[in-house]
Amino acid sequence: MILLVDLQEPFQFEFFRHALLAATMVGALTGLVGVFVVLRRMSYIGHGMSHSIFGGAVVGYVAGINFYVAAGIWGFLSALLINQTTRKRQIGADAAIGIITTASFALGVALISRASSVTRNFDAALFGNLLGVSTGDIWVIAGVLAFTLFVVFFLYKQILFLTFDSEVAPVYGVPAGWVDTVFSLVLAATIIASIRIMGVTLIAASLVIPPVIARLVTDRFAVMLVLSSLLGAVIAFTGMFISYYFDVASGASIVLLAAAIFALVIGYVTVRNWIRFGRPVAGTRKLTSAESQALFD
């Protein structure tokens, strides 16, 4: 009974109700989009784009432009620039992302150091903060979630084919350039919508951990999509209470909870496969270096 009363306590604050709703939607959104990020081996892009968008947000703030407009334009242009640069064979994808996104992040940092009054706001942008989530923010997140669900539902077959076999899908008529552009738009929108809750530095983990946990327990793409979205939502919902009660940044509490669940699931799968196959990790796949970085950094 005491526990129930305690859990109800934060609901008396409007900021918490807003933040909880926003975080749950952000968790579902990043869980859903993260499946494609992980399977396309784009974890590093998610990490880089969030840093790039930070630069755009600061430029927008200094120039007096709306956060979503500035971050949106900057994010979309960064995604297109990354796509174009990675098509050059002489430059590796990781190098291209590293150059473009860190340059953008550095621009944001440089502008902040020139205007010390904005530092406090951007601490929240870096690590996430459950204070100050407005009704407008909730509508933006809901809009991005609805748009993403629409895209995934109606382009499901094409995105699945392109994600699985990017070489053959265009041969069979899948408009790869167009689908990639839509996906870049979805990814940029997801990161922008999530930035206030998760923080720039922690978004990549929320894009990677739920899909990786889902991948550990299923071999089916559709199940992975649903499971990853549900996990993202539940982890974010629970993480917000942890953030409230322990007075920890919301992004950090969500990511720490996700990492703990990941550790439990990988431990369970390892032991299960050890018993079943006589070796520790059969049936699970090796993480890419970018995924490992997002999980353990």
Added chain:
Amino acid sequence: MAERDNQGYIVRMAGLSAGYDGRPVVSDVDMAIRPGEFVGIVGPSGSGKTTLMKVILGSVAVYDGTAEVEGRPVSLRHRPSVGYVPQLETIDWNFPVSVEEVVLMGRSMRSGFWPWPRREDKIEMMRLLDRLGIAQFRRQHIRNLSGGQQQRVFLARALIRNPRLLILDEPTSGVDIKTRDDILHLLVELHREGVTVILSTHELNAVAAHLPRVICINRGIVADGRPSEIFTTEVLRQTYGGDMVVVKQGGMTLVADSPHFFDDAHSHDEPPKVLA
């Protein structure tokens, strides 16, 4: 079909030069393939086999000359409707997809807006999986299949498009002799049904045994004709840059590496051991 092409060719290249990033991989290629032919392309690694196939698929930039499929010019913007089986080495075997999901990808642009497959697509998929002998694995993850079964899954994905032209990039690579033989017999069967088949391979003896026509390439066409006629020491030297022995006996053509006589060297040291 072939009626569209006045010359009666399903694939035709003239003075073709194609490659990547402005650098041609193949040059001066003249080639014509009629509907219903079964053609093998052989050559060393990096000789342009895959590039030539990608020209037909419209995936590679053409720098000079022309490439036509079914009488229509092919380019990065105008891709022909063909069935394509890529090298299995390019597949991510940990991707969470089942056999039936992979096969149905072949219809992803023809099966409406809904994310689930249409009934007729599922019926066609089952018919193909039955024919290829892998229907019992349809719900399995692709990683759990043998090399030959995996090859059939990707063949089914190509065939579900009902292609008149089927292109396979090294379909016999990395499989055992029995599986290789099964795959080639299956392709012969499809060829007899009227499908034009073009495949690349390193298996010269398999080509000689199963295919009526072979094209030897090394950044350009070295020879083109029946295996029994063009598999000669000279042609293979021009193609591979090394000496090979060609044995022709009883209507069979066999290609072997030039012996290095290690046995002679060995015989001076110690006598051979016979375990059986």
